[in-house]
Amino acid sequence: MEQTGELAHRCLLLENRELAEGWHLFELQAEGLVHADPGQFVQLRIGSATDPLLRRPLSIHYADAQRGRLRLLFQIAGSGTALAAQFRAGEELDLLGPFGRGFPHLDEKAPAIFVGGGIGMAPLFFAAAVRRGAGLPFKFLLGGRADAQLPPDEYFRSHGIEAQIVTDDGSRGDRGSVTLLLERSLENLSPPYRIHACGPMAMLSRVVELARPAGAAVHLSLESRMACGIGACLGCVHPFYRGEQIEYRRVCLEGPVFDGEEVVFEK
Amino acid sequence: MEQTGELAHRCLLLENRELAEGWHLFELQAEGLVHADPGQFVQLRIGSATDPLLRRPLSIHYADAQRGRLRLLFQIAGSGTALAAQFRAGEELDLLGPFGRGFPHLDEKAPAIFVGGGIGMAPLFFAAAVRRGAGLPFKFLLGGRADAQLPPDEYFRSHGIEAQIVTDDGSRGDRGSVTLLLERSLENLSPPYRIHACGPMAMLSRVVELARPAGAAVHLSLESRMACGIGACLGCVHPFYRGEQIEYRRVCLEGPVFDGEEVVFEK
């Protein structure tokens, strides 16, 4: 989408639901944000005082343009998200966005494979829903710690997403990691296809390795500490290969979605 | 009361009612605090983050020892009280106390005159209710800006307090200041009696002046910025006459109620 129009949005919180253990789903009235692309994010303000000071970046989890509704899905990771989890329906939230560049090529015919690690599924869900809406083929692979720490199957199904799920303890789906699922999927699939992934760095690194022999394009949504979210503070950079060289790029502006082959993984 | 037992109290907020424009009445379940004396105060924590950092001192407005209930009444004065006004029934509030020394001689037979300026009535209400409960005589004089900026008459009556009220604009009672009411009351009364006052410094100063010719004892509840509330930081001091000398005393520990003759008023 074009970056025009309003940046600041005050959005009514319609519902705050605990979708899984420690995962909160916000349903917002947010006309100004519903035309965002999958993979873009917003910056949520937590409270009106100066602690916590910075906004928190959250991916757009789902947008219903017709009803002007936006969803955010987040996991309690620290003090900021713990405070956000206490927001109640009827409150107005203060959002900036949409920021960043989302997943590319979502309108392509070639199948898309979405690979999510835990809460990393948040932006992928939106991307999958868009492909589903356009009648384009995709797979949705998701790994989690345990059954209770993932949204119920019904949540995916009600959006026409058939999620293949594995858990560390085998309490839902097979026991194992989502990259095992990916390995299996790739065996049954021949190129061209595209992989879109979001999750912990170790998982993302493995996804890139698995895709390489097949020559599949991989796009990864990265996380980083952010201040401005807009490209101005140079705080959120991550290292990337540029030919032989390594350069820092801003996760907020050049990303958060990047070509997996260019991402530098080692510390 | 003796300062033993618990200092820290987590109290369920049963109700947050806007009793007058910008005045909030908290009804709390607070067994540990209901034996406090009128004039004592608590320190309320606002939020769990570090801004606002300090607690806010609030007088005990009313205690119902039988039902274990405590009331605080406060006016929105700045950012801390504005945030406190947003607390909702069902939340647990974090209080310390009770702190300080309250109004003396509340059990005496001689009539007591309570003189409140605006929100200064908060602790006086409790003192009056105690005398009322003991069947001891008192007058309750209150000045405010306008009708809407004072609790409704009914609020006083339901506690057996017949409040004489004046307002700056005459929208309730006569037009004028509460010290005018006091002047009139003193004309009709002969010593001994005791005056207990709380409100703006200019008003308190006038109360002391008016009482002096009559030789009436005056006790004033002072305000001050506080950090510890417990006597340890020496932050809340106010100057007092000690014979010819002036010395600083801690409002939180030696007060907040002081002999009016000893309070230094000039800047």
Add this chain to the structure above:
Amino acid sequence: MKNSAPLALDLAGIKMNSPLVAASGCYGYGFEYGTWVDLREWGAIALQGTTLHPREGNRPPRLAETPSGMLNAVGLQNPGIKHFLQEVRPRLGELGCPVIANIAGESVAEYRELAAILDGVDEVSAVEINISCPNVRLGGISFGRDPVAVGELVSAVRGTYRGPLIVKLSMEASDLVAVGRAAESAGADALSLINTLKGMVIDIAARRPFLGNLTGGLSGPAIRPVAVRAVWEMAVAVRIPLIGMGGIASAEDALQFILAGASAVAVGTANFIDPHIAREINSGLRRFLEQEGLDHYSELIGAARDCPESR
């Protein structure tokens, strides 16, 4: 300094519509925010720091949140002055408000060279020399600490740059007021203060400093009381105007600095929380002037010094 508009000023030759400056390093080259907000609310924009050669900056993580503040350790990542002249300069006209170039060198010679290059650049209304960046190790010499060194540096730059010259001070100075006086004597037209305070956060789980650079610069509301005090002390020590900054996030905050003696104020970290902060502060300042029945904000500069105790 006065002008018909209540917030307009001429700051050492920079014609500003408002005393608000976008603080260096917090506003990129202006374009990043310009996509979204009306930049004409700013009296001037201080661009991110520029060095002679490109710098890749410090390794991430570069940011850490702290109570009412944040640490940054960007390390002056920038494409260098050559790129600046070729790619940034031609677009500066779009911004619609005066531009202050912020420069940092690794030696007096580098500062001089940078200033000499900018002397010919019309798009730049003033040069701010950063003698204080706490996140870069400049071969051991820390210019900002010593009044004599600062005097020499400013003299050198003054010799090559004819426009308004602003010196941005470091709280690391052994004696802040002495450094400010030295800068003034050496020809500075204005002083900016304060830069970030050097700070650190330890990641207790990893048992190591959180930032890639180990230490970072503390900014935001947490440092405001220190910054107001610095402005207060400097205002009696020098005659050149001060640009006060450090934790400003509202008109009330800006007024604290102005009353303490700042002629202009800069906003850094607060942009990250509210990108429309300049508009907010300007209208808050105008409201305050109206309430107080004042024609121009300059009547407030240093007015807190009129209290009896401060004489």
Add this chain to the structure above:
Amino acid sequence: MKNSAPLALDLAGIKMNSPLVAASGCYGYGFEYGTWVDLREWGAIALQGTTLHPREGNRPPRLAETPSGMLNAVGLQNPGIKHFLQEVRPRLGELGCPVIANIAGESVAEYRELAAILDGVDEVSAVEINISCPNVRLGGISFGRDPVAVGELVSAVRGTYRGPLIVKLSMEASDLVAVGRAAESAGADALSLINTLKGMVIDIAARRPFLGNLTGGLSGPAIRPVAVRAVWEMAVAVRIPLIGMGGIASAEDALQFILAGASAVAVGTANFIDPHIAREINSGLRRFLEQEGLDHYSELIGAARDCPESR
């Protein structure tokens, strides 16, 4: 320093059950909080500052809240050493934990006299000399700034006081590390850091500084990153143990200072928010040791320095 209990230590001769110290000026004489809380949670209590002669302190207001911090300008209000010996000393035994006397003088001679008096006082386990109070004008001499002056002061006190001698440093120092080294060379047994940062709040409605004393000392979580950095820098520069402080309000905060190199930590402002903070932090520290499978917290002192970048 190690002991069978996981949090016990011998800090330069002070036998402490926990590395937690109640910071001077924030805990009165201990009795104020002692009415309410179990003081044995403290490793030691640093008493409020004592001077030779009684001091009435600064005029109010003495406190101002700032973002995640507070300013205080108490101005060393205290009844003087004579009263201390007569009224306070006999009661110190009640506290149930080691007591550190914090002293401030207006001259080297006054510091010496105070130290000499305390040399005979068994109830006091150590003396902490405050060379750094930002709220008192001591006849122009600011001891805390200059390493040479600090060296002389500490030598003088060392000559009269035989117990553990702690020097509390000021961030106003021209060069903090140099001051710490000077104190060590002159015979200090430990260093306390940091004291408050000098700050100011302007009351914009009154158009004057808010505090009666104009400026005050900034404490609380706002200054924590600055304090952690100061400990980090000092820990490599001296061999004597450090008592780290500045904004500590949780076990995690305390661990930051310990990992940076502090042997003990002090808690000031956080007591005002949570009077049971010592209990909270002690149990948080014990929990952390268990989680990490450590026997004694001293294994963590300075452990953040083991990361590759800091070598």
